[in-house]
Amino acid sequence: MKIPKGLQPLIDDGMVDSVVRSLKSGKEASVYIVACGNMLRCAKVYKEAEHRGFHRLAQYQEGRKTRNSRDARAMGRRGRHGRKVQETEWKNAEVDALYRLVGVGVRVPAPHLVHEGVLLMELVQDGNGNPAPRLNEVELSAEQARAWHTFMMVQIVRMLCAGLIHGDLSEFNVLLDANGPVIIDLPQAVDAAGNNNAFAMLERDVNNMRATFGRAAPELLETDYAHEIWRLYEASELRPDSVLTGLFTPDAAAPDVGAVLEHIEDERREAEARQRRRDAADAM
Numbered sequence: 201m202k203i204p205k206g207l208q209p210l211i212d213d214g215m216v217d218s219v220v221r222s223l224k225s226g227k228e229a230s231v232y233i234v235a236c237g238n239m240l241r242c243a244k245v246y247k248e249a250e251h252r253g254f255h256r257l258a259q260y261q262e263g264r265k266t267r268n269s270r271d272a273r274a275m276g277r278r279g280r281h282g283r284k285v286q287e288t289e290w291k292n293a294e295v296d297a298l299y300r301l302v303g304v305g306v307r308v309p310a311p312h313l314v315h316e317g318v319l320l321m322e323l324v325q326d327g328n329g330n331p332a333p334r335l336n337e338v339e340l341s342a343e344q345a346r347a348w349h350t351f352m353m354v355q356i357v358r359m360l361c362a363g364l365i366h367g368d369l370s371e372f373n374v375l376l377d378a379n380g381p382v383i384i385d386l387p388q389a390v391d392a393a394g395n396n397n398a399f400a401m402l403e404r405d406v407n408n409m410r411a412t413f414g415r416a417a418p419e420l421l422e423t424d425y426a427h428e429i430w431r432l433y434e435a436s437e438l439r440p441d442s443v444l445t446g447l448f449t450p451d452a453a454a455p456d457v458g459a460v461l462e463h464i465e466d467e468r469r470e471a472e473a474r475q476r477r478r479d480a481a482d483a484m
Contacts, residue, residue, distance in 0.1 A: 210243065215315055216235070216320070223331060227247075231244050241312060243319070306383065308386070309322040336371040338376055342417040346417045353425050358440045363393060364392060403430075410425070
């Protein structure tokens, strides 16, 4: 096939011998199967911001540490250099996440190198050596759904123990190789400790997996792993081998939001009444 512009530098520098075919074109990047010697690998070419469909970028980048203070200031000013730094940070996030997660045993594609903004990584394959299907393309039995749901909860816990939340996890970015699920697409990976939206994103990831596997095993729809995992995390008790139940009992001492709002409204009315009395006194 014709060599895509983004892959030409890897061809020129001898890191890729040939481009076999396009594998996927999505909102963030285009992915190609490439030959590197006698190995087939994936090359992920990220789209520039103006061509990328992924929204709420700042929401995901909150809490990430930039390379230096000058870059951090530039991102804050939102000028040309700031936008360039933000783009670089977006691309580096997936690379950093993959290396970190491979190191703690999370099933993600093994990264090989990054060159000219292109990520070269493992090609995830099925048992026949073909590119692995996505989870949404496979029909599951109830037994398989329960087993893989349990497996995915372990992966999410391991990610969180490593300080990361996928942030966009769904049946469309989980591949199924010969040994089971492999998590892909991590440029939006969230810093769990530094992002104010961390729990909401964790809950969405967990609930997406619940809904997906719950189609084959409906009893999974009654579970609440997100709150259970987050409670352990906040208490610094979450471990990669933590035993989960899927059960969660809200804290009985949790604040009654309705009562709090009612109290605030009462205070507001009393303050207005006091002001009216002062105004009336001043007018006499």
